Amino acid sequence: MTDLDQRLAPVFFDRVQERVRVMMAEEGFDAFLTDHPEDIAYLTGFFHHPSERPVAIWLDSGGRVVMLLPELEREYAESQSARADLVAFFEYPGVASPYAALSDAVSPRGRVGFSSSMSVQRLAAARAAMGDAELVASDLIDRARYIKFPEEIALHREAARVTDRMLDAGVRLVTDAIAAGGDLPTETELERHVTATGTAIMYAEHRNVVVASLLAGGLVYSGANSAFPHGLPSVNRLKAGDTFMLSLGCAVGGRFIEGERTFVLGEPTADQRRYHDTIRDAQAVGRETIRAGLECREANRLCLGVIREAGLGAYIRHRQGHGIGLGMHEAPWLEDGDPTVLAAGMVVSNEPGIYVPGHAGYRISDSMLVTPDGAEALTTFPRSLEDCTIAL
The missing domain is CATH 3.90.230.10 (Creatinase/methionine aminopeptidase superfamily)
Incomplete structure (x- = not known):
């Protein structure tokens, strides 16, 4: 297939995000948090090289999609038209946890699912920054990815x-x-x-x-x-x-x-x-x-x-x-x-x-x-x- 554009249109990611929100409502989640690189690409179209600096997506039932990322990745995410609002931290580990920047932006409350692939260290940092939310492990996004558009x-x-x-x-x-x-x-x-x-x-x-x-x-x-x-x-x-x-x-x-x-x-x-x-x-x-x-x-x-x-x-x-x-x-x-x-x-x-x-x-x-x-x-x-x- 010649002249194929490998980049999917922004509206594709709107449909992906809506699929996840429907599943969240069915399973009683107010929001979802994932730092898996494949989930991030699925939800927003942003492909990146994972490192010690966290990149994560917050998607909530109210329609917000926020990407936490290091400042050095901001322009790269923008160049890929990542379908999310960007919240950047300067460097890792930082004086304050990167997840504190995400928490300040989204004010987490209620029952929040998180991808079970998150490391113990990152999960601990997210829990510490999101004390008013109940974080619950879930394979919801794994299952959302089963059926291809x-x-x-x-x-x-x-x-x-x-x-x-x-x-x-x-x-x-x-x-x-x-x-x-x-x-x-x-x-x-x-x-x-x-x-x-x-x-x-x-x-x-x-x-x-x-x-x-x-x-x-x-x-x-x-x-x-x-x-x-x-x-x-x-x-x-x-x-x-x-x-x-x-x-x-x-x-x-x-x-x-x-x-x-x-x-x-x-x-x-x-x-x-x-x-x-x-x-x-x-x-x-x-x-x-x-x-x-x-x-x-x-x-x-x-x-x-x-x-x-x-x-x-x-x-x-x-x-x-x-x-x-x-x-x-x-x-x-x-x-x-x-x-x-x-x-x-x-x-x-x-x-x-x-x-x-x-x-x-x-x-x-x-x-x-x-x-x-x-x-x-x-x-x-x-x-x-x-x-x-x-x-x-």
Whole structure:
């Protein structure tokens, strides 16, 4: 999608804030306080690098949205048209607590929710400055973020398109090296190439690129290194017979997507075929079980059940998937302990995997948009072993 503006219009944030206020009224909150960077971006459009200096949002039932931030961030927030009134403190820790400046501006009273991700230190400072308010931990904003607005879905779709092109670029780097008869790339070289591809596409085709915690990139690993589910790229050079994994993704307008495929270099062995086909089958079942009305834990059970029925349950190291949005990993969790009911508008990963120590890992992941009558895979790179075998 060329000429895409990654910055959302100010009226988008008015709708976000109204959604949160409706939930606050339903759950008996007079106001809400959060310092999570993703919540701040969600509520106001302000993306920043978190540090020891607090940045926080106060949203109350009366319509006020106030952002506490250090003075050094004020102009940056203004440049992003942050949808909030700004209250700045000069420096941290300061003679007075930064939260005292926020308290002076909003006069907190009543029952105030706060994000459960707040640190103990910051929560103590907020309580000390807001003695007339009852601060209550809540995951309200986490739940508000579950259902994506249409503008967010458009950003996720574009991130999926870019991710598919990154996967294409990774395969092309390997096949070009084979055709040239030279050395195959190392994991690190492959990771750098796909990262550069993703960022180049955005800067060439989009306006107002939003730099989130990760603009583009991912994990690239081969052979035994890929048996670590989150192993970091190394200087290992790809070689004939290797299983290797491209676990890639990017954020467009701060909205993430992940797409992962497992490849084999050369003719697959019987074991490689069994492992890859099992994961492909589990992931296919996962595409069917991710649907509105089904609990996350049941989707997980059905998906991973394919691996267990194939006799490979001992190699399972993680759940089926997780929510995706302003965070690459966010609630809800497609795992045995999460009873959250899937609903249309959620974006979740579908990424069953197995990890055979000393051999390799096998994982296939798509980012799925839950729809009223099922789910749509936003990432579309081919999944079968035949499509993921690179001839030598």
